[in-house]
Amino acid sequence: MTAYSVGLLILRVVLGLTMAAHGYNKFFGGGRIKGTAGWFDSIGMRPGVFHARVAASTEVAAGLGLAVGLLTPVPAAGFVALMLVAAWTVHRHNGFFIVKEGWEYNLVLAAAAVAIAATGAGKFSLDYALFHGTSVFGWLHGWCGLLIAVVLGLAGGIGQLAIFYRPPTKV
Template structure:
């Protein structure tokens, strides 16, 4: 085993399980799906129940998919879409830094996932096990993986915002 493959494994697992934990929390945490739905409604992502289910499911699926390295560009695209929507709807007005609830963390998660899609999941992944001797290998890593993660992720996030995001009215101070 090379350090490169082990490092990719550690990055994939930590990043993936972190995202999956966010989805799990939406399903089973304090407010569960109904509480998450109310929050989505309050930030302008309507219908809230639909978005609560989509976000929670995508976070779990993308997180676990990245963690095990299965069709890596697809879960990476999920990260990009999720983080684009989160950054735009919740964090963009707060500036860059996370200490002020800015979009810094969203950027780091999305870029790390895209970087993994470009590098490939490594030899300690389901992608390697399933696709190394097939024509799909070139699409789950390298420029193909990078392009899939970016294009699909940006299209998903921008599409979701364009179709569903309706900012709540600003209250006068």
């Protein structure tokens, strides 16, 4: 057991469970899917019910996937896509800093997930348990992991924005 392996485990679990909690909250917290859908409609992501379900499901799946370290670049790509859409639709007009509801937090979550995809999930992960010693393992970290996370994440986020985002009109 090394500090490196434990450090990756801590980062993965905290980052992943934080994201999964956001998804859980969309499903079961306050306004649930209906309330989240109304909010999505109000920010220009229509149809709101569709986006509420997609966002909540992606947050839970990407969060849990990263937390357990399963096919790590794929959940990392989910983080990138989610944070890109959130930064663009909600936070970009507020500047960088989170204290003014800027996109700082979105950047940190996406960058941390990409960094984990680049380093690999570590020895205490399902990637290591299932794929160490196989050819698949090479795709789950290093440049391959980083590129999968960034390219797939950007494609997902940009695609969703291009297809569905319609900025709300100011009244």
